[in-house]
Amino acid sequence: MSKPAPLNSVVARVTERIAERSRDRRAAYLARLESAGAKPRRHRLGCANLAHAFAACGANDKAALRGETQPSIGIVTAYNDMLSAHQPYEGYPAMIRESVRAAGGVAQVAGGVPAMCDGVTQGYEGMELSLFSRDVIALATGVALSHATFDGVLCLGICDKIVPGLTIGALAFGHLPTIFVPAGPMPSGLSNADKAKARQLYAQGKVGREELLDAESKSYHAPGTCTFYGTANTNQMLMEIMGLHLPGASFVNPNTPLRDALTDAAARRVVAMTAPGAGIPIGRIVDERALVNGIVGLLATGGSTNHTLHIPAIAAAAGIELNWEDFSELSAVVPLLARVYPNGSADVNRFHQAGGMPFIIGQLIDAGLVHTDISTILGEGGLEPYRSMPDLDEGGALTWTRAATDQSGDPTVVATTAAPFAAEGGxxxxxxxxxxxxxxxxxxxxxxxxxxxxxxxxxxxxxxxxxxxxxxxxxxxxxxxxxxxxxxxxxxxxxxxxxxxxxxxxxxxxxxxxxxxxxxxxxxxxxxxxxxxxxxxxxxxxxxxxxxxxxxxxxxxxxxxxxxxxxxxxxxxxxxxxxxxxSHGCGRELFSLFRNNAGPAESGASVLNLLGR
CATH class of the missing domain: 3.50.30.80 (IlvD/EDD C-terminal domain-like)
Structure with missing residues (x-):
């Protein structure tokens, strides 16, 4: 096994600058985590309070929650039928409950958060609620977890504002072990290049609405995330490289045995993380090193510009201050390693087949462009496990295989740091x-x-x-x-x-x-x-x-x-x-408080003012 290169000096300098800039706020955040983590959870509730918490449970789950040893896992879900990416979550709670029971715990849906589809609202009034929905989701996550009965959390979310909102909300309960559970991209349909061509022809008046609708329907055609590398799939990259997903989990298609096995493993893992000293809570995983790794991943894969808003907002929720200079300085030394639409013709399925995130992470580790000593949901083992791809063995058991180190499965889609698509992240x-x-x-x-x-x-x-x-x-x-x-x-x-x-x-x-x-x-x-x-x-x-x-x-x-x-x-x-x-129509009148109090774009355009506390 090759030894990782020393950490790039620019990556080290930017990380040190962020840590110094954030020192007091981060220390205050960690002190709050320490205080919250020292308090017992459901065991300190009054009898009537606890009875309310498990009133709807079955007899065995009630017995478990009455005791003090079996962990309680809260599920925060963004399921709805409107988002193709989130529709697969419909059956996840039942699946997760069984997996958590098998691992010795009890799982309950703690709450649901709103999840709007930007693809539906693009160009219409509803899109003016989209960015603010991130903060609504953070608030709703806080409400879901405010019952103070849970020992661990599973977050079910994928798309544009949902994952950042869930992360911000979860960081307010940063003393809890938390895992993000993806559902994966839909199978490939009409190519993104052909879809874009149809849109341009329609804009020129060369094809009509029926032809355009036919093209769009062949592109967005099944449960799962849209297959271009937009904000939703960039979210998945971010959760993986920051250590909040299981390795290689981001781009496995929905409703497949491998996808189900990964969901089962995530449920079992969060139970294991609740044992004393066995898991690291999300508030300690999301530190300046993990956030820098997230920015490096964004740059190396040519991800969504929306994350120049979302990553600073997530950082603020963890007591860390980022700015655009941090992004720009890192971009100068991080090569572009992926060509996925709109940066190329391939979709995320081809990206995953070519080696995907495990290959990219391995390249970044070997080039010294990411912090390898971060904490993850797997513990203190660092980023090294995230260079492995999941699969099922002949008996159907989940396994991981270390990704290749020298060549991707498709050099036109995923490149090495020795021969990148561009010298800079762009x-x-x-x-x-x-x-x-x-x-x-x-x-x-x-x-x-x-x-x-x-x-x-x-x-x-x-x-x-x-x-x-x-x-x-x-x-x-x-x-x-x-x-x-x-x-x-x-x-x-x-x-x-x-x-x-x-x-x-x-x-x-x-x-x-x-x-x-x-x-x-x-x-x-x-x-x-x-x-x-x-x-x-x-x-x-x-x-x-x-x-x-x-x-x-x-x-x-x-x-x-x-x-x-x-x-x-x-x-x-x-x-x-x-x-x-x-200011009115399509619910916009409900958001005047947000418009009047939103912060600047560089700090995330948030109304939560998390660094101002």
């Missing part, structure tokens, strides 16, 4: 007189990474689409979409801009997007400066841009500027707010 911070934002360059061809062009300013993506259909954007242009920040309208994804802007780029025009909003984790080939902060509603300078101003987006130099006379620029006032009322 995530940059942009700074200039337009504010501060991020750009994902891993799917952007080098010739498109610097764009200097006149601005076209819009207040919503519908106006951009109308201008595209009218032919007004058939020229070089940097499209500015303002009033899309968390305080303005909840920071919806602007995913519907991808097809028209992609068409313009394919025609040979120099195009880019600049916005205080978000783009989908599935977006990529058009250069997009996103999450620009301060947001326009809060007085951000992006609001000073006028149609015709020459803007320059330079992803190579890391700059984002309006090339306008400085005196004129400084004297420009704020634009008028959009005429459309974005």
């Amino acid at each position: 995530l940059r911070v942009l700074t200039g007189n337009l504010g501060r934002g991020v750009i994902k360059t891993s799917a952007v061809k080098p010739e498109h990474r610097v764009v200097e062009a006149p601005a076209r300013v819009f207040d919503n993506q519908e106006a951009v689409q109308a201008a595209f259909r009218a032919g007004e954007l058939d020229r070089d242009a940097i499209v500015v979409v303002r009033y899309q920040g968390p305080g303005a309208n909840g920071m919806p994804e602007l995913h519907k801009l991808t097809p028209p802007l992609g068409v313009l780029q394919d025609k040979g025009f120099k195009v880019a997007l600049v916005t205080d909003g978000r783009m989908s984790g599935a977006s990529g080939k058009v250069p997009a400066a996103i999450h620009v902060t301060p947001e326009v509603k809060g007085g951000g300078p992006l609001g000073r841009v006028r149609d015709g101003d020459i803007l320059r987006l330079d992803a190579e130099a890391g700059t984002l500027d309006a090339l306008v006379d400085a005196a004129e620029w400084d004297n420009r006032g704020a634009p008028p707010p959009p005429s459309e009322d974005a």
Whole structure:
């Protein structure tokens, strides 16, 4: 077995800086964990309280919960039928209860959390609730676990805001052993490239709604996660490389014997973790080393830009402060090791077949780009077990096999650090007189990474689409979409801009997007400066841009500027707010508290203010 390389000096420096920046807050968080962990749980409840807790249980489970030795496991589930990724969770509680009983414990569903599908709400009012649903999920997780009867936790969640929300909520109960249980991606359907082509043809008016719906239905066709490498599948990568999944569990298809065996093993493992000294609680697993590993995994796999919001928010819940400079500095030394749509033509099933996360983690370990000495749900053994792939032996027993070290199963999909797809991770911070934002360059061809062009300013993506259909954007242009920040309208994804802007780029025009909003984790080939902060509603300078101003987006130099006379620029006032009322309809009126209290994008755009405690 080869010896891991020494830790890369940049990775070490960034980690040390984060630890020093967070020292006091992290110490206070760990002190709270120590206090909470020292208190008995269900055994301190009054008799009426305890009777309520197990009133609906069967006789054997009641007897177990009356005693003080058998552990109680709380299941927090994001099951619903609307999300293809979450539909498989319908049968998980029954399966988990049996597995936990076999391991000597009792499992109960502690609570459910909301789980909305961004794929359904894209481009519609419901998308303005999407980012804030992360904090709602964190709060709902807190409610589920507030009964103080549980010795361990299993979190069932996959998609965009659900996993970050569950993690934030679980970290509020960071003294409890916690495992995240995935359900896996759907089998491959229509290729992502063909799906994207159908969308562009529809945007050009060359095919109709029926043809587009047929293509979409062949792509999203079964239970399981969507197969592109967007936010949902990036969540799975994050949980695995941070040690909160079982090794290799992220991308095994639903409703298969291997998937069921992994779920059974997770249930049994969390029971084992509840024994004194046998398991490490989530609040100690999620430290600055694990979070840096998560960022490195994001960069190495070309993951979703949404995690420049989610990882800082998760870190804050553990008393740790991250910023975009940490991402950018790590990106300069972390090579791109995966080509999965939108960064390539393969989907996550091909990625997994090519070696997937075990191969990627092994490459990062051997190159000294991740901390190997982290704690995980497996204990103090570090990250080394996570370079192994699960399988079933001839008798149906779950086994793990160490991934290859020198070559992936498909070099066009997964690369080695010796011959990466790109020398850098492809995530940059942009700074200039337009504010501060991020750009994902891993799917952007080098010739498109610097764009200097006149601005076209819009207040919503519908106006951009109308201008595209009218032919007004058939020229070089940097499209500015303002009033899309968390305080303005909840920071919806602007995913519907991808097809028209992609068409313009394919025609040979120099195009880019600049916005205080978000783009989908599935977006990529058009250069997009996103999450620009301060947001326009809060007085951000992006609001000073006028149609015709020459803007320059330079992803190579890391700059984002309006090339306008400085005196004129400084004297420009704020634009008028959009005429459309974005505060009512489709439940938006319920979220005014969130819009009025959301933090800046760089700290996660959260209303929870976890670092302000």
